Amino acid sequence: MALKIIETCVNCYACEPLCPSKAIYMSESAGHFKINPRKCTECEGDYKDTQCASICPIEGAILDAQGIAINPPGSLTGIPPERMAEAMAELQAH
Ligand code: SF4
Ligand code: SF4
Known part of the structure; x- marks a missing residue:
């Protein structure tokens, strides 16, 4: 069993030193990463x-x-994904 980091990682380095397995x-x-x-x-x-x-x-x-994403969209920002999509659409319309 293992977790996976995907390409949306922004290379912030926060996780690397915390891993107890140096994985x-x-x-x-x-x-x-x-x-x-x-x-x-x-x-x-x-x-x-x-x-x-x-x-x-x-x-x-x-x-x-x-x-499956452990922190799915909206879980950290508290912004529901559909509201975020609306906001992005509004921004792009201007
Ligand atoms: S915490 Fe780790 S996986 Fe998440 S963005 Fe930073 S480097 Fe990437
Ligand atoms: S911190 Fe390391 S051992 Fe723990 S889930 Fe992440 S990669 Fe796996």
Whole structure:
């Protein structure tokens, strides 16, 4: 079982030092941080919460083993996704 960082990662470096398994690394070829699935333990035995997903400021950047975003859109900003879509559409109209 392992989490996955996807390409929306903004390389903020927040997660890398928190990983108890040293599973997070900068992938030069991908251009963003990644998780080594052979090393990630989902923090089991070390922490109650997955440390990388707890600190990551980008909604949707970290997926669980099923490929589901741990911090889905709206979960960190508190802005419902549909309201965000409306606001973006309004901004683009001007
Ligand atoms: S879930 Fe835990 S062990 Fe896995 S990459 Fe994130 S911080 Fe490291
Ligand atoms: S905390 Fe999130 S955005 Fe920052 S480096 Fe880690 S995965 Fe990327």
